[in-house]
Amino acid sequence: MFVAVLLAVPLLFLRANIKAPSELNFIDRLVLRLSAPVQAAAIGIGRAAARLGARYLFLVHAQEDNERLSADNARLRVELERARGEAGRAAELGRLLRLQSELPSATLTARVIGVESSSLFRVVRLRIDLGELEVRPGMAVVAAAGVVGRIYRVFGPYSDVLLAVDPKSSIDVVVTRTGSRGVLKGVPGDDRYRARIEYLLRKDEVKEGDEVVASGLGGGFPRGFPIGTVARVNRRDFGLYQEVEVRPAVDFGRLDAVLVLTGGAPREPR
């Protein structure tokens, strides 16, 4: 009997929360505030360990071939790769800075400190190091390559970003070549980052490779900002709309930094 009562608690919570899972109470905020630094530290340690591991494996492999020359070669290669990585990150930050000066809205730069994901509940989110003092839910988040998503929930000095490929995300978009409008939504239940355009009229001649951009409607994202390209079109023989799958312009798995569009006039970068 007591067990049944215990099980009824999450059922009631689920019924209450299923419509608005982003709302957080005091305990939720506390747990998330405690978790975020641990998560950021774990990711930092993991990345450092991966770098060290790769370097060690490379050197061991080199010694098997030729002791000194191969080791030197390997070390130089590692240095080169590291330099390339740094250059890549610097280039990405440079692109973000250029983008920051071009955007019509005030922006804040944020560091990606983690992802939230559940294999089964297919939400895909990023956690960034901007919080209650700087951002609020609904603000647009972009990278140099294109749209990332929107601020979903804020807790203390951190916030979560709902990615454009999340099933709960919806962004008003335009197919550049045809001018057709629709709503971009994430596709759940897959192991790739994908999205589809809903409410795109069947008569619109959309093709694979067409560029998809933000329409500027619905607030947040600047008009014409890149979102992705059409990857697949399924024009059925019936119904008003066609099915269009979109490959996002942003590689969500490799984001280190993003820009949050805070609205208002542009100001000096943080």
Added chain:
Amino acid sequence: MKTLAFLGLGWLLAILTTTIAALVPVRVPVPEVLLLVTVFLGLRARSSTPAVVALALGFGYLQDLLAGAPRGLHALALGATVVLARSAASRLDVSARWQVGVVALVAALLHGSLVVLLSASMYQGAAARALAVVPGVAVMTALASPLVFLALGRLERRLYPDPSRLRMGG
């Protein structure tokens, strides 16, 4: 205190799972480690049933919060799993590694299907695609299960020493 220790472990495991997801550049099925802890508690823990159900609900709450899922989704699924595991504990022999693997596989399939079913209204008609993820996650969970059960068995022996194995002093 012991319950808190398990809850702390669950919190760390939940964070570890999200860390793995962040470090792997492509999305791959990640084992449901918290599910394995829950199944272990249901099958082998010497605590009372309400205590293990409460722990499972705690794990579920943490998973909901860290996954951004509606509160109650994973909690209910893990709660149901632990009750099922508890009721099957006396009938199942889960001593060999392959037996652990099979039980973990079945539990992960049931748990995954339940999560997708409970959240179907949020998938807007695409729940069937979400179900396609479940077998991959279940296989990864089954593969990880012997190691997780071994570690949890050791932890449990430390936290809950078997009175029959304690030697009398003097």
